[in-house]
Amino acid sequence: MSDIEIAQANEATEMKPITEIGAMVGLSADDLELYGKSKAKLTLAALKRLRQQPQGKLVLVTSINPTPAGEGKSTVTIGLGDALRLRGQNAVIALREPSLGPVMGMKGGATGGGYAQVVPMEDINLHFTGDMHALTTAVDTLAALIDNHLQQGNALNIDPRRILWRRVLDINDRALRHVTIGLGGVTSGVPRETEFDITVASELMAILCLAEDLADLKARIARIVIGYTYDRTPVTVADLGVTGAIAMLLRDAIKPNLVQTLAHTPTLIHGGPFANIAHGCNSILATRTALALGDIAITEAGFGADLGGEKFMDITAPALGKTPDVVVIVATVRALKYNGGQKLATLTEENRPALQAGFGNLKRHIHNMKRYGVPVVVAINEFATDTEAELNDLISLCEAAGATAVRANVWGEGGHGGLALADAVSTALQQPADFTPLYDNAAAPKAKIETIVQQIYGGRDVVYDHKAELALKTIAKNGWDQLPICMAKTQYSFSDDAKALGAPSDFTIHVRDVVPRLGAGFLVVMTGSVLTMPGLPKQPAALNMDVSDDGVISGLF
Ligand code: ADP
Numbered sequence: 001m002s003d004i005e006i007a008q009a010n011e012a013t014e015m016k017p018i019t020e021i022g023a024m025v026g027l028s029a030d031d032l033e034l035y036g037k038s039k040a041k042l043t044l045a046a047l048k049r050l051r052q053q054p055q056g057k058l059v060l061v062t063s064i065n066p067t068p069a070g071e072g073k074s075t076v077t078i079g080l081g082d083a084l085r086l087r088g089q090n091a092v093i094a095l096r097e098p099s100l101g102p103v104m105g106m107k108g109g110a111t112g113g114g115y116a117q118v119v120p121m122e123d124i125n126l127h128f129t130g131d132m133h134a135l136t137t138a139v140d141t142l143a144a145l146i147d148n149h150l151q152q153g154n155a156l157n158i159d160p161r162r163i164l165w166r167r168v169l170d171i172n173d174r175a176l177r178h179v180t181i182g183l184g185g186v187t188s189g190v191p192r193e194t195e196f197d198i199t200v201a202s203e204l205m206a207i208l209c210l211a212e213d214l215a216d217l218k219a220r221i222a223r224i225v226i227g228y229t230y231d232r233t234p235v236t237v238a239d240l241g242v243t244g245a246i247a248m249l250l251r252d253a254i255k256p257n258l259v260q261t262l263a264h265t266p267t268l269i270h271g272g273p274f275a276n277i278a279h280g281c282n283s284i285l286a287t288r289t290a291l292a293l294g295d296i297a298i299t300e301a302g303f304g305a306d307l308g309g310e311k312f313m314d315i316t317a318p319a320l321g322k323t324p325d326v327v328v329i330v331a332t333v334r335a336l337k338y339n340g341g342q343k344l345a346t347l348t349e350e351n352r353p354a355l356q357a358g359f360g361n362l363k364r365h366i367h368n369m370k371r372y373g374v375p376v377v378v379a380i381n382e383f384a385t386d387t388e389a390e391l392n393d394l395i396s397l398c399e400a401a402g403a404t405a406v407r408a409n410v411w412g413e414g415g416h417g418g419l420a421l422a423d424a425v426s427t428a429l430q431q432p433a434d435f436t437p438l439y440d441n442a443a444a445p446k447a448k449i450e451t452i453v454q455q456i457y458g459g460r461d462v463v464y465d466h467k468a469e470l471a472l473k474t475i476a477k478n479g480w481d482q483l484p485i486c487m488a489k490t491q492y493s494f495s496d497d498a499k500a501l502g503a504p505s506d507f508t509i510h511v512r513d514v515v516p517r518l519g520a521g522f523l524v525v526m527t528g529s530v531l532t533m534p535g536l537p538k539q540p541a542a543l544n545m546d547v548s549d550d551g552v553i554s555g556l557f
Pocket of ligand 1: 003063070071072074076077110111112113116220247381382383384411557
């Protein structure tokens with residue numbers, strides 16, 4: 001059965017009312033705002049109360065660099081939550097919300113797979129509770145207000161060529177990457193060039209995911225630098241006087257959403273910045289809620305541990321006020337063989353030398369995550385085509401690299417296939433975690449970037465385009481250089497070359513630009529040719545999607 005067929009069968013017969021799921025973790029009906037029977041948001045009052053609760057332990061799930069072979073990070077995160085519950089532990093999951101861009105493009109659904117999924121799968125993958133809509137609208141409202149300011153006399157003296165704020169859409173639409181707006185004469189605005197990003201790359205998405213509450217959301221929105229004046233003075237949302245309007249549009253989007261897994265594990269799904277072009281973790285409000293409601297909170301960071309994992313440690317954890325107690329790195333035999341040079345079409349064939357060759361990728365991620373002083377467990381997400389010899393090789397290789405590795409078949413068996421992983425995680429949770437940050441925020445931006453490139457990526461040096469050098473000067477002049485770094489880099493490689501698989505070393509990272517994101521509180525470092533508005537592939541996943549006359553959806557994987 002396909003993922004969606006498994007989910008639909010569960011939704012029809014087994015899915016519980018969301019109030020029952022809330023009650024499992026002590027949430028009353030008054031704590032929930034219902035969006036139908038199976039989805040709810042937590043009220044602001046409930047969030048405030050939970051802030052006072054003691055926190056559980058935190059498990060961060062990350063992975064090797066993604067490949068077309070698929071790693072199954074969300075699947076393992078969900079299966080681990082279900083398995084911990086089968087072992088009698090009060091586990092609560094926190095995940096990101098899917099973006100429609102990749103759903104329609106390459107990826108299909110982002111709600112796990114097989115017997116480790118969250119439901120209602122179609123709703124979560126499509127419009128869910130409207131958070132993406134609210135974010136898109138808020139970003140574009142601010143853009144419209146900026147252009148209206150230019151049109152109405154430009155009292156702030158904003159230089160139309162130095163506006164940083166861009167419009168967004170939650171669709172992969174390459175045609176909107178570079179556009180000219182304001183054409184059509186004096187009543188149609190001030191003509192200028194601009195760009196569209198995908199919603200999940202916007203600063204507002206990052207802000208939503210890092211904000212503590214509505215007051216902090218407003219303070220962060222007020223700080224957003226939308227551009228510069230003709231004399232290069234930064235202009236903020238507060239200067240425009242529209243902080244309240246933008247925050248108002250996000251009043252409901254800031255509340256985490258509660259759903260359930262196929263096995264009824266309470267799951268918060270909230271916020272979804274991509275990890276290659278943003279910081280890649282669900283909202284801190286969702287993770288905090290999971291920590292308050294559960295004894296163990298399991299959260300996932302996007303793409304590989306070089307991106308989402310590093311950003312969780314250096315950006316999210318300080319905002320959350322809690323560092324992970326255990327890191328789980330998801331790997332597959334297939335993906336490691338692909339990293340070791342085996343072709344996609346032949347990945348079902350046994351190839352132990354390719355596995356050995358590709359292991360370097362996982363080895364570096366193990367080393368990197370251990371470097372933070374947190375116990376590491378490797379979850380081998382089993383595929384039906386993995387051979388016993390390959391699986392045993394991988395376990396030995398991990399052990400030699402100093403990490404416990406456990407097989408998990410949550411895709412095929414749900415939580416029952418993840419019991420060994422749950423036990424390994426429980427054991428690791430007993431070990432002391434002694435968190436050591438990667439860099440000191442007081443260091444200069446170039447020093448922080450170099451630390452990430454050398455210590456996490458395994459690169460040698462960094463070169464800066466003229467534009468990036470100028471941006472760094474502006475950052476220094478305005479005193480923004482003590483902010484953490486959010487690297488924008490391809491997810492496929494440790495380097496900025498998507499084709500350099502495995503564990504490349506001694507490479508150079510090319511920095512094109514550095515963008516201050518004062519509301520989010522980090523500097524985005526654009527490397528290589530990474531794009532903030534993806535395109536659709538030759539055969540978009542959309543080609544397989546349909547809805548029947550009686551409303552049944554198919555093709556969301
Ligand atoms: P990620 O979070 O790493 O992007 P997902 O968990 O979303 O990956 O899984 C991607 C796809 O791979 C899903 O369609 C899922 O059903 C499939 N998948 C994951 N694990 C397995 C497995 N062990 N066997 C077969 N398919 C799997």
